[in-house]
Amino acid sequence: MSPKLSDQTKEQRVLQILEAAKRVFADKGYGAVSLKDIIEETGMSRGWIYLYYQSKDEIFEDLLNYQDEQYERELAERLEQCASVWELVYELQFQQLQELLVSHKGDLMPAFYEYFLLGYRNEERQELLRQRYEKGIARFAAILQAGVDRGQFSPIMSVIDISRIVASFQEGIITHAITVGIETANTKIQLESFIDYVKSLLRPITS
Amino acid sequence: MSPKLSDQTKEQRVLQILEAAKRVFADKGYGAVSLKDIIEETGMSRGWIYLYYQSKDEIFEDLLNYQDEQYERELAERLEQCASVWELVYELQFQQLQELLVSHKGDLMPAFYEYFLLGYRNEERQELLRQRYEKGIARFAAILQAGVDRGQFSPIMSVIDISRIVASFQEGIITHAITVGIETANTKIQLESFIDYVKSLLRPITS
Numbered sequence: 001m002s003p004k005l006s007d008q009t010k011e012q013r014v015l016q017i018l019e020a021a022k023r024v025f026a027d028k029g030y031g032a033v034s035l036k037d038i039i040e041e042t043g044m045s046r047g048w049i050y051l052y053y054q055s056k057d058e059i060f061e062d063l064l065n066y067q068d069e070q071y072e073r074e075l076a077e078r079l080e081q082c083a084s085v086w087e088l089v090y091e092l093q094f095q096q097l098q099e100l101l102v103s104h105k106g107d108l109m110p111a112f113y114e115y116f117l118l119g120y121r122n123e124e125r126q127e128l129l130r131q132r133y134e135k136g137i138a139r140f141a142a143i144l145q146a147g148v149d150r151g152q153f154s155p156i157m158s159v160i161d162i163s164r165i166v167a168s169f170q171e172g173i174i175t176h177a178i179t180v181g182i183e184t185a186n187t188k189i190q191l192e193s194f195i196d197y198v199k200s201l202l203r204p205i206t207s
Numbered sequence: 208m209s210p211k212l213s214d215q216t217k218e219q220r221v222l223q224i225l226e227a228a229k230r231v232f233a234d235k236g237y238g239a240v241s242l243k244d245i246i247e248e249t250g251m252s253r254g255w256i257y258l259y260y261q262s263k264d265e266i267f268e269d270l271l272n273y274q275d276e277q278y279e280r281e282l283a284e285r286l287e288q289c290a291s292v293w294e295l296v297y298e299l300q301f302q303q304l305q306e307l308l309v310s311h312k313g314d315l316m317p318a319f320y321e322y323f324l325l326g327y328r329n330e331e332r333q334e335l336l337r338q339r340y341e342k343g344i345a346r347f348a349a350i351l352q353a354g355v356d357r358g359q360f361s362p363i364m365s366v367i368d369i370s371r372i373v374a375s376f377q378e379g380i381i382t383h384a385i386t387v388g389i390e391t392a393n394t395k396i397q398l399e400s401f402i403d404y405v406k407s408l409l410r411p412i413t414s
Contacts, residue, residue: 029328110324113324114324116386117317117320117321117324117386121236126386129386129387130386130387130388130391133383133386133387133391133392134387134391157396157400160393161393161396161397161400164383164392164393164396164397165396165397165400165401167379167383168376168379168380168382168383168392168397169375169376169379170379171378171379171382171383172374172375172376172377172378172379172380172382173375173379175375175378175379175382176340176371176374176375176378179323179324179333179336179337179340180336180337180340180341181337184337184340184341185340185371185375186367186368186371189364189368189371189372190368190371190372190375193364193368193372193408194372197404200407201400
């Protein structure tokens with residue numbers, strides 16, 4: 001008979017697994033990781049892990065969802081507390097990029113690219129990527145819409161299209177910064193122009 | 208004794224190999240391709256190929272260089288012939304993206320991403336990617352500079368930075384178009400905004 005676990009204990013255990021998996025994926029990318037690597041990193045027994053997950057795919061997808069949920073909670077809080085939505089937008093874009101530039105060690109970006117770009121012939125992964133894209137676009141558009149609702153933005157096009165444009169531009173800046181380095185890409189100038197451009201799309205109303 | 212080959216015959220043979228390799232890489236990506244696949248596609252004997260190439264890496268890099276040279280020649284010609292450099296810039300950005308969107312079958316993009324993004328722990332590939340980046344940025348900046356020299360552009364910053372910014376934005380739009388599809392990404396609107404933005408950086412002088 002296996003011991004009865006409270007929901008809290010279960011949740012804690014899942015979190016432990018996800019945190020361990022994150023370290024492994026950040027360290028090795030995606031393809032090079034085996035379920036065994038993750039199990040070893042958790043320090044738990046094989047049996048415990050199999051209670052929750054059957055494959056590294058499942059763990060990786062759950063890890064992405066977990067990070068999204070954390071991020072969404074943080075965003076909702078910051079949106080509620082901020083006086084100026086433009087400042088929040090600025091911080092989100094600029095700080096996010098800057099953090100990435102200082103160091104992209106310990107983060108999931110490379111594993112993420114491996115998982116999805118190499119899965120471009122895999123329909124399930126493509127569908128998952130599409131869903132993640134739409135969720136991310138809607139999430140940022142909701143912030144922009146809050147700016148409109150509070151009378152702080154006067155955007156030149158729909159907030160959902162602005163969200164898509166911002167996502168593309170940001171994607172490109174990050175990709176180039178990571179692949180050729182921030183000096184070669186002159187990422188600082190790119191960021192400044194990017195912010196100016198986003199401003200020209202949103203037209204924040206300065207009182 | 209092997210037959211003596213004229214330089215022309217050699218060049219022709221190399222071209223045949225590169226064309227065959229392109230079909231294979233476009234079809235299968237990078238990782239899944241073996242040197243054997245390429246040899247089979249050429250229809251030549253193993254021995255012939257080894258006269259020119261020792262590995263698929265060599266073939267792939269040569270293929271990229273060959274495509275670059277073709278593109279550079281085409282660009283130089285178009286620049287010389289065009290009356291309006293802005294129209295050339297517009298065509299280059301817009302048409303290039305549109306072609307990609309209509310169909311990215313038969314092109315090397317996925318193999319290219321695999322080769323470089325998965326080589327992000329490989330210093331030689333990183334250096335190669337950096338060199339390719341700088342060459343591409345300089346190539347487009349030279350076109351922009353031609354527009355300045357002809358008195359057709361009045362850019363708000365250095366043409367080299369504009370070239371970097373354009374490259375990032377374009378990279379992001381293409382990445383999202385390919386990964387989630389042009390409807391989901393609303394790529395049409397993104398392209399229109401992108402062109403407007405590039406215009407605001409270059410400020411073409413309309414006479």
